[in-house]
Amino acid sequence: MSKRVVITGIGIYSCLGTNLDEVAKALYAGKSGIVFDQQRKDFGYRSALTGMVPKPDLKPYLSRRQRMGMHEPAEYAYMATKEALEQAQLDVDFLEQTETGIIFGNDSTAASVVEANDKVREKGDTTLIGSGAIFQNMNSTVNMNLSTILKLKGINFSLSAACASGSHSIGMGYLMISQGLQDRVICGGAQEINKEAMSSFDGLGTFSVRESEPTRASRPFDRDRDGLIPSGGAATVILESYEEAKRRGAPILGELIGYGFSSNGEHISNPNIDGQVRALRMAMKQAGVTAQQIDYINAHATSTAVGDSSEAQAIFEVYGDQVPVSSTKSMTGHECWMAGASEIVYTLLMMQNDFVAPNINFENPDEDSAKINIISRTQEQKIDCFLSNSFGFGGTNSTLIVKKA
């Protein structure tokens, strides 16, 4: 018999704020975290727009040795996880004595790899890279750093699934717990923000060039969008079995009731309506809910014409024209590897505070977005059950459904 899976802690480090309180306020206010980054322009980017987060100061929390193997993904993930653990009332002493797992989404470590190899080019000696680089350079950097810092004893691996990494990490944690293999798993997603990480993506010409209006540039579902905007940070979602959460007296923020997934098996970057619909239906079937029971959909929509249109069609096919939909990427930009996890955090904050965050900059629909109920201004509303979509390059799709516990 499968176990119930609940969320007992969340943490966020994003361009909307570096803690839950700041981010909840930004979501309600419809605030954009997008800026113009001159460094990118000077480097040769077509678009200098990006979400931006401050570099966290980890010195008060971690020893030198613990910090040495961390670059942006692990640094951001540590900050988000610290907040989530506090909310879940978990500390290292408890984690060391119990079996807690970690499955974190991450799909690049570009800047640290470039820095390490630049050092070899300069010095002609690999020893002079230093001891931390290898642990920064590997894609499992978040897992290897957090699992050792937090003294974790359970399942431990990273999940790479392009822009659905964070969502699949939560789905995988859900499966581990529902199958009775783990009592508790730290899930999440991390995304580095630096010019090395996103140059090849910029090179595809998919980023918005509305550089004169950074906060108006990310416009998912809007007729006049001209591309996505990269962003990053980290988000953490702590999953536990219902029994374990009750036994500990932990706060229960929501129950994860459905995880749907699929692969398009077609083009490497173009989305596919059938693949999205299959993930949506799978999540619904598992959750045992009807389309009418979904109070809100947090869309993947990134502000690209092809992606937004296909998702609008998939949503319309399964849910019709009534369910409220918004893409928080209108405020955050596309948080890529982190997005599937951060958007669960954003939507839980909406659920806790009874509102739907707006899809800002949605001014004029196109043929497909006109068919669904896109919320362009903050809407006071109770959310008892929500759905979050994430889609990634390679045609990987993930859908999560969460309800109030």
Add this chain to the structure above:
Amino acid sequence: MYLNDEKVAFDEVIEGIRGFLSEEFEVDPAVILAENNLKDSLDLDSLDYVDLVVLIEENLNIKVTGEDFKDIVTFGDFFDLVKKKLGR
């Protein structure tokens, strides 16, 4: 100016070494005394010796290898190694 400049007195070189070691390994400079144990005082593990090699290259512009640390126990031994590498 590099600490390996021959115009810099070796006492000043030692002060410079105390400075960069205490800053990098986040220890009180007062523990960096010739008679104290280098590994224990700086709380070094095997990975930290790689960073020690990097620090020496960056601050003194001299190359040392892991092999050079084989017989080093105290800071005094370490200062002697630097002295030898600097040709003093």
